[in-house]
Amino acid sequence: MKTAPQCTACPTKSSGIFGDLSQERLELLNQAKTTNHYSRGQNIYYEGNPPKGIFCIASGQIKVFKSGADGKETILRLAGPGDVLGYRSLLSDAEHGSTAEVIQDAMVCFIDKHFIMTLTKEDPLLAFNVMRRLGSELAQTETRLSNMINKGVRERLSELLMVLQQTRGKKVGDGVEIDVRLTRAELASMIGATSETVIRLLSDFRDEGYLALEGKRIIVKDPVGLLAEANIES
Amino acid sequence: MKTAPQCTACPTKSSGIFGDLSQERLELLNQAKTTNHYSRGQNIYYEGNPPKGIFCIASGQIKVFKSGADGKETILRLAGPGDVLGYRSLLSDAEHGSTAEVIQDAMVCFIDKHFIMTLTKEDPLLAFNVMRRLGSELAQTETRLSNMINKGVRERLSELLMVLQQTRGKKVGDGVEIDVRLTRAELASMIGATSETVIRLLSDFRDEGYLALEGKRIIVKDPVGLLAEANIES
DNA sequence: ACTTCAGCCTGATTTAGATCATGTCGCCCT
DNA sequence: AGGGCGACATGATCTAAATCAGGCTGAAGT
Numbered sequence: 001m002k003t004a005p006q007c008t009a010c011p012t013k014s015s016g017i018f019g020d021l022s023q024e025r026l027e028l029l030n031q032a033k034t035t036n037h038y039s040r041g042q043n044i045y046y047e048g049n050p051p052k053g054i055f056c057i058a059s060g061q062i063k064v065f066k067s068g069a070d071g072k073e074t075i076l077r078l079a080g081p082g083d084v085l086g087y088r089s090l091l092s093d094a095e096h097g098s099t100a101e102v103i104q105d106a107m108v109c110f111i112d113k114h115f116i117m118t119l120t121k122e123d124p125l126l127a128f129n130v131m132r133r134l135g136s137e138l139a140q141t142e143t144r145l146s147n148m149i150n151k152g153v154r155e156r157l158s159e160l161l162m163v164l165q166q167t168r169g170k171k172v173g174d175g176v177e178i179d180v181r182l183t184r185a186e187l188a189s190m191i192g193a194t195s196e197t198v199i200r201l202l203s204d205f206r207d208e209g210y211l212a213l214e215g216k217r218i219i220v221k222d223p224v225g226l227l228a229e230a231n232i233e234s
Numbered sequence: 235m236k237t238a239p240q241c242t243a244c245p246t247k248s249s250g251i252f253g254d255l256s257q258e259r260l261e262l263l264n265q266a267k268t269t270n271h272y273s274r275g276q277n278i279y280y281e282g283n284p285p286k287g288i289f290c291i292a293s294g295q296i297k298v299f300k301s302g303a304d305g306k307e308t309i310l311r312l313a314g315p316g317d318v319l320g321y322r323s324l325l326s327d328a329e330h331g332s333t334a335e336v337i338q339d340a341m342v343c344f345i346d347k348h349f350i351m352t353l354t355k356e357d358p359l360l361a362f363n364v365m366r367r368l369g370s371e372l373a374q375t376e377t378r379l380s381n382m383i384n385k386g387v388r389e390r391l392s393e394l395l396m397v398l399q400q401t402r403g404k405k406v407g408d409g410v411e412i413d414v415r416l417t418r419a420e421l422a423s424m425i426g427a428t429s430e431t432v433i434r435l436l437s438d439f440r441d442e443g444y445l446a447l448e449g450k451r452i453i454v455k456d457p458v459g460l461l462a463e464a465n466i467e468s
Numbered sequence: 469a470c471t472t473c474a475g476c477c478t479g480a481t482t483t484a485g486a487t488c489a490t491g492t493c494g495c496c497c498t
Numbered sequence: 499a500g501g502g503c504g505a506c507a508t509g510a511t512c513t514a515a516a517t518c519a520g521g522c523t524g525a526a527g528t
Contacts, residue, residue: 016352066376068384069467076376076446091362091369097376120362127361128325128354134368142300142310142331148382149426152301153515183475185345194516199477215524216475233303387485417505428486432505448495450505 004035005058005107012058012082017129025123031108044085044100044108051089051096053113057081060106061180063069065189066098077137078180079104080168087130090117104181148192151231156191157201158229161211165220175212176220183216205229238269239292239341246292246316247446251363259357267343278319278334278342285323285330287346291315294340295414299423300332309424311371312337312414321364338415378436382426390425390439391435392463395445409446409455417450428437439463 007030013019018029033056040043044055047067063081065073076098079085088111089096120127135216147156161178170179184202185195202218205211210226220226241264247253252263267290272278278289281301295314301309310332313319323330324347353359381390395412404413418436419429436452439445444460446453454460 011372068380070384072384074380074383076379088369088372091366092373094373097373110361120528121358124355124358124361127358127365129366131361131365132325134365134372135322138322138368138372138375139326139328141372141379145310145375145379145382145426146300146302146308148379149308149423150304150306184477192384194381196478197515202497205475216288218498230304418507419505429506430487430508431485437507 004234006030007033007108007109010058012056015082017055017057017084017126017133020125020129021123028113029111029119032115033111035109037105038102038106038108040102040105042102044102045096047096047099049096049169051093051113053170054087054090054111054112054116055085056109057083057085058107058109060102060108061104062100062108063103063186064098064100073189074192075186076141078168078190084133087116088134100127103186121132148194153193153197154201154204154229155231157198158189158205158226159191159232160187161205161220162216162227162230163221165223169220172219175219176223178218178220181216220227238369239343241265241267241343242441246290246365249316250290250317251360251367253289254359254363255357259353263345263353265350266349269341269344270338272340272342272423274336274339276336278336279330281330281333283330285320285347286326287344288321288333288350289319290345291317291319292341292343294336294342295338296334296340296342297337297420298332298334307423308426309420310375312402316366321350322368337420350388387427387431388427388435388438388463389465391421391427391432392439392444392460393424393466394421395439395452396457396461396464397456399457403454406453409453410457412454414454415450 007013007018008023008026010016015027018026021029035058038060044062045051048102057079059081062083063075064077064079064085065075065170067073079100085100086096087186109185120130147159151159164180165176168178168180169176182190183195184198188195188198191198202211202213205226206213208225210220210222210229212221241247241252242257242260244250244252247260252260255263256395260315269292272294278296279285291313293315295312296317296319297309298311298319299309307417313334318397319334320330381393385393398412398414399410402412402414403410405411417429418432422429422432425432434445436445437459440447442455442459444456444463446455
């Protein structure tokens with residue numbers, strides 16, 4: 001059991017929604033939060049559960065997904081350090097519309113519903129940060145929806161790889177490694193495809209020199225070529 | 235030219251985001267807004283334009299859509315009286331990610347960017363209403379995304395018809411008429427399908443007794459049967 | 469060490485829905 | 499009245515990607 005982290009010294013403070021909080025409020029938040037460690041495979045909350053508060057990710061990686069009728073899951077987004085989970089359901093006070101599962105061991109702070117709601121009402125800047133986040137998630141989801149409709153799997157996969165490379169990339173000798181361990185099935189469920197199709201396309205991309213595949217590692221070697229495949233408009 | 239409407243007496247006040255505004259603030263808003271009439275086919279704003287403010291719909295129907303590479307459009311949502319357009323782009327101060335086009339003659343009030351931002355900062359309840367709306371739009375879009383991935387066109391169409399029937403339904407003698415005039419192509423672009431497929435499925439639904447089709451009118455006669463087709467989980 | 473099992477990979481087959489082609493109907497415009 | 503046009507309709511193909519069916523590999527468990 002590690003010592004509990006301090007919000008006042010949280011490395012994700014500036015990138016999260018609490019970056020603009022005053023010192024006193026941050027101290028209050030620090031008192032109010034509780035911290036938990038989760039390991040790969042554990043769930044933070046489940047689709048259908050009533051929301052009890054929000055989760056602020058200090059470290060690790062989490063996938064947020066919906067389960068369809070036949071159990072097939074659709075990954076809505078990945079969340080890492082600085083991201084906040086569960087505020088959407090809180091606003092409408094409806095049950096969670098998705099499940100959050102840890103894919104890389106994580107440290108996550110929990111903030112009670114009542115506390116965060118009060119804090120948000122008192123602090124317009126916090127409210128604005130939340131709005132901005134919701135807005136940007138909405139924009140992203142709308143783009144994905146549009147991509148689902150008028151792009152093929154190949155384009156969607158290359159776009160996903162580009163995004164992952166930018167947001168989760170780690171420079172290695174001969175390229176940029178995607179630094180989240182995702183199975184092919186998970187990649188597939190982020191773009192609405194099957195694992196077989198993703199496997200085939202990854203091999204194609206490797207054969208075409210865009211990627212190197214070393215087991216679970218994916219290293220992007222030719223981002224420019226890959227981007228061209230994605231065929232992004234605007 | 236009709237006389238300009240008064241926010242203080244706006245019939246959509248309670249359903250819109252300004253329902254909780256104080257009398258004084260509402261009066262300020264009333265001074266600040268400008269009102270425009272648009273007829274079918276006119277655009278309120280275009281994808282790629284910088285946002286200048288928000289649009290509050292007093293009457294009429296508007297479709298909000300994204301255009302794909304080949305010009306194929308994806309309708310993101312329909313907006314009617316009480317709905318507000320354009321605040322998403324305002325928050326991130328990015329260009330509009332979609333186009334808004336009038337499909338039924340509309341009266342729309344425009345509120346300047348600076349004014350609405352200030353108002354939102356001053357009024358936590360307004361901020362909350364905006365957040366709630368963003369949250370519910372996000373939830374809806376996430377559900378649509380998930381449906382795109384693990385449901386067939388038939389299920390998506392019946393779900394859409396159920397939603398339209400509930401949100402835009404008008405009771406008629408032998409059922410509920412969907413009271414927005416949408417072309418088959420527009421229906422198609424709301425569920426990621428082609429107009430041909432939608433035409434075929436509508437005929438099927440009619441043959442199966444769920445609907446009556448009279449030209450452009452769609453009358454839902456058996457919502458229970460239709461709902462069963464939609465196969466909605468949870 | 470052997471078994472098990474999940475993740476990966478590859479090939480063959482199937483299919484939902486797109487695309488293409490063609491025709492009809494009602495509506496607006498000279 | 500005729501011509502043009504956009505929406506609706508229906509049949510015939512085509513195809514991207516799912517599904518099905520194996521088989522391989524490496525890590526975990528007994």
